[in-house]
Amino acid sequence: MRNDTVLFSWLKPDLLQTVEGLELIARIVVEGFMTGASKSQTLGIGQTFHQYRSYEQGDDPRLLDWKMFARSEKFFVRLAEVETNLTIKFIVDTSRSMAYEEAGLQKFDLTKIMIAAFAYLAQKQRDAFGVYLINKEKVVSVPPRFEHQQFVRCLHALNNTIPENTWPDNHDIKDLINHQKREMIVFFSDLYDTSTISFIESIKLSLNEVVVFHILGEKELDLAFEGDLTFDDLESGQKVKVSPAAIRTAYVNKVNAWRDEVRGRLLNKGISYQEINMNTDISYLLRTYLQHRRARAV
Amino acid sequence: MISFANPLWLWGGLSMLIPLAIHFLSLGQSKLRPWGSTQFLEEGPMRKFRNFRLNEIHLLLLRCLMLIILTLFLAGTNVSCQDQRKNKWLLLTDDFPASPLIDSLSAAGWEVRWFDFGFPLAESTIRPDSVRDYFSLMRLIASTPAEEVVIYGPRPIEKFINSNHGLPRVRWISPPVKDEFFSLFKYEQGGKARVREGETTALYTAFQTIDDSAQDFQVSDTMYINIIYENNAQSEKRTLRTALEVIERFSHVKFVIRENTNALPCDWTFHLENDITPHNGKCIRRRECVSNPRLWSAPAEADLWCPVEQHVPTWIISRRLTVDQVLEDQFLYTMGRMLLPEYNLDYPDRRELPERFVQGEKNISAREKTVPLEIPLLVFFVAIGIFERIVSWKKGL
Numbered sequence: 001m002r003n004d005t006v007l008f009s010w011l012k013p014d015l016l017q018t019v020e021g022l023e024l025i026a027r028i029v030v031e032g033f034m035t036g037a038s039k040s041q042t043l044g045i046g047q048t049f050h051q052y053r054s055y056e057q058g059d060d061p062r063l064l065d066w067k068m069f070a071r072s073e074k075f076f077v078r079l080a081e082v083e084t085n086l087t088i089k090f091i092v093d094t095s096r097s098m099a100y101e102e103a104g105l106q107k108f109d110l111t112k113i114m115i116a117a118f119a120y121l122a123q124k125q126r127d128a129f130g131v132y133l134i135n136k137e138k139v140v141s142v143p144p145r146f147e148h149q150q151f152v153r154c155l156h157a158l159n160n161t162i163p164e165n166t167w168p169d170n171h172d173i174k175d176l177i178n179h180q181k182r183e184m185i186v187f188f189s190d191l192y193d194t195s196t197i198s199f200i201e202s203i204k205l206s207l208n209e210v211v212v213f214h215i216l217g218e219k220e221l222d223l224a225f226e227g228d229l230t231f232d233d234l235e236s237g238q239k240v241k242v243s244p245a246a247i248r249t250a251y252v253n254k255v256n257a258w259r260d261e262v263r264g265r266l267l268n269k270g271i272s273y274q275e276i277n278m279n280t281d282i283s284y285l286l287r288t289y290l291q292h293r294r295a296r297a298v
Numbered sequence: 299m300i301s302f303a304n305p306l307w308l309w310g311g312l313s314m315l316i317p318l319a320i321h322f323l324s325l326g327q328s329k330l331r332p333w334g335s336t337q338f339l340e341e342g343p344m345r346k347f348r349n350f351r352l353n354e355i356h357l358l359l360l361r362c363l364m365l366i367i368l369t370l371f372l373a374g375t376n377v378s379c380q381d382q383r384k385n386k387w388l389l390l391t392d393d394f395p396a397s398p399l400i401d402s403l404s405a406a407g408w409e410v411r412w413f414d415f416g417f418p419l420a421e422s423t424i425r426p427d428s429v430r431d432y433f434s435l436m437r438l439i440a441s442t443p444a445e446e447v448v449i450y451g452p453r454p455i456e457k458f459i460n461s462n463h464g465l466p467r468v469r470w471i472s473p474p475v476k477d478e479f480f481s482l483f484k485y486e487q488g489g490k491a492r493v494r495e496g497e498t499t500a501l502y503t504a505f506q507t508i509d510d511s512a513q514d515f516q517v518s519d520t521m522y523i524n525i526i527y528e529n530n531a532q533s534e535k536r537t538l539r540t541a542l543e544v545i546e547r548f549s550h551v552k553f554v555i556r557e558n559t560n561a562l563p564c565d566w567t568f569h570l571e572n573d574i575t576p577h578n579g580k581c582i583r584r585r586e587c588v589s590n591p592r593l594w595s596a597p598a599e600a601d602l603w604c605p606v607e608q609h610v611p612t613w614i615i616s617r618r619l620t621v622d623q624v625l626e627d628q629f630l631y632t633m634g635r636m637l638l639p640e641y642n643l644d645y646p647d648r649r650e651l652p653e654r655f656v657q658g659e660k661n662i663s664a665r666e667k668t669v670p671l672e673i674p675l676l677v678f679f680v681a682i683g684i685f686e687r688i689v690s691w692k693k694g695l
Contacts, residue, residue, distance in 0.1 A: 097334040097335060100332065100333070100334040190334055192334055192335035217334065220333075220334055225331070227329070227692065228329075229330075229331045231331050231333040231336050231339055232330050232331065233333055233334075233336040234332050234333065235335070238336050247339070251339065254338045
């Protein structure tokens with residue numbers, strides 16, 4: 001049972017298909033999550049001057065502008081815009097398998113909600129962020145920027161993309177990786193294609209942080225179906241007729257072995273791995289994201 | 299044995315083609331489930347596919363079975379089953395001397411009984427001296443627990459076997475008959491004496507007129523016979539008719555038998571009545587010995603056949619006609635000799651069973667009980683229907 005039932009009831013396809021809807025959901029998710037936890041991000045030491053204000057009791061005396069005091073004999077605190085110290089890149093596997101649906105929600109829909117929420121959070125935290133939507137047919141890029149419009153730009157890109165085709169065999173990663181600046185790459189995929197894992201391994205550098213959100217459906221894990229079914233592979237189109245009850249144990253064992261293998265492989269490379277069940281509470285995902293973000297931002 | 303009240307409904311069995319067609323047309327199609335990746339489902343697909351197909355075939359068979367049951371129900375299926383009887387009886391009509399047949403059947407476990415009411419065991423009782431009623435006895439056999447019955451005795455006239463249904467398996471075996479030669483009667487016609495003689499052997503029975511100087515009767519292909527009877531003589535009339543049919547069967551003359559009519563032509567008239575109307579033609583009258591002394595008075599121990607007077611072709615039967623009397627060969631021969639100018643019977647071997655009797659045996663041996671299957675079929679149909687739904691639901695088809 002989901003903890004965020006009220007939110008989940010908002011996740012209707014027609015709402016998810018619009019930028020406004022997605023933004024609304026992101027706001028609900030983030031504001032609800034951050035209530036009582038936010039503090040001004042504009043106050044601090046930075047290179048870009050923002051304004052002076054009178055010293056108030058309780059302000060750190062180290063923030064006093066002594067030159068200003070020399071001129072005016074009054075205490076002023078110098079405020080500067082906090083500089084963006086983190087670039088976040090959301091990379092999404094938009095292959096056809098991300099269209100897998102459970103309870104009316106596709107894996108890609110869940111990804112969109114998560115990116116919208118993360119991006120909104122990033123915007124509030126004055127992080128630069130961008131989105132890369134990748135499949136074999138096309139790559140949609142919204143390079144990271146710290147602008148007010150960036151959030152809407154990302155949502156627009158997400159909404160104009162539908163999962164199709166497969167993951168590219170060899171994707172050119174030179175545009176994705178910045179060797180000069182530390183950044184955080186958040187990757188969303190179901191990792192069914194082994195080349196996806198190779199790709200993730202290739203983008204992991206010592207300078208950056210890579211977080212993988214492995215999205216799996218509840219039924220993909222336990223194959224809890226009654227009766228006989230024909231399973232239609234979304235990417236290859238292959239059809240397999242099986243009696244789920246007859247193969248459930250073997251299937252679950254295989255999937256568990258595969259999950260362990262993927263997790264071990266990524267963790268060995270120093271890549272953060274987070275498995276997401278499509279039933280997972282979104283606030284839990286945000287908490288996970290923030291943990292990684294803080295670790296990187298320090 | 300299965301029979302149908304409305305066999306036309308059997309064409310409904312063709313409705314089985316519907317699920318078959320659906321099955322074959324929908325091969326390869328089933329409830330489709332989009333899936334992220336089938337890589338973990340692919341191992342051993344043949345086995346799974348086979349399971350899947352097997353499930354579909356199970357359902358197909360159930361559905362076809364339902365249609366078959368429905369068809370059988372609508373066609374009004376009945377099942378005939380034979381009663382299982384174990385006993386075998388050998389019924390003796392008379393106290394025969396030792397016979398190999400009786401000995402061998404006894405040794406084979408057959409119970410030897412008397413062919414009489416109650417069918418008493420022959421070894422423990424003496425032969426009852428009652429007058430047999432063959433029809434009743436044959437019906438009684440049907441109600442006995444005997445599985446197979448052999449009646450050993452003089453073969454009754456075929457006509458009297460009748461087509462009684464529901465009898466167990468009955469065979470009638472006649473013991474060998476001693477050759478016998480007898481003189482029937484002598485009479486005078488046109489001043490010449492004619493003698494009718496009969497001869498009966500194991501192989502045949504024949505009659506002939508031995509008088510070279512005798513004139514032959516005019517032989518006609520058809521003989522018209524009137525039976526005039528009273529209401530209380532119905533049984534006698536039936537017996538007489540049957541006797542006439544037997545005689546007709548063994549002769550070459552066709553009998554046209556009419557009842558209670560004065561229509562002409564008429565060769566012979568049978569009177570089975572008390573008040574005899576004067577008759578000028580040839581006639582046979584049944585009179586009980588002292589019933590009507592006006593016309594004829596005979597002593598109580600008179601012969602069965604009594605002439606009224608010489609040279610008059612009018613005969614009186616001195617007793618009421620019963621089946622037993624008619625079954626006596628003498629009666630039929632005598633009457634046949636009177637009716638027919640040349641009475642030469644094509645008599646079959648008395649030790650063999652006539653073909654018709656064997657056929658009749660088949661009819662009477664099939665003691666069958668017909669059981670309608672409507673309710674069992676209906677219950678079966680509902681049960682299969684529920685089972686089909688459960689299987690369908692379980693399989694998710």
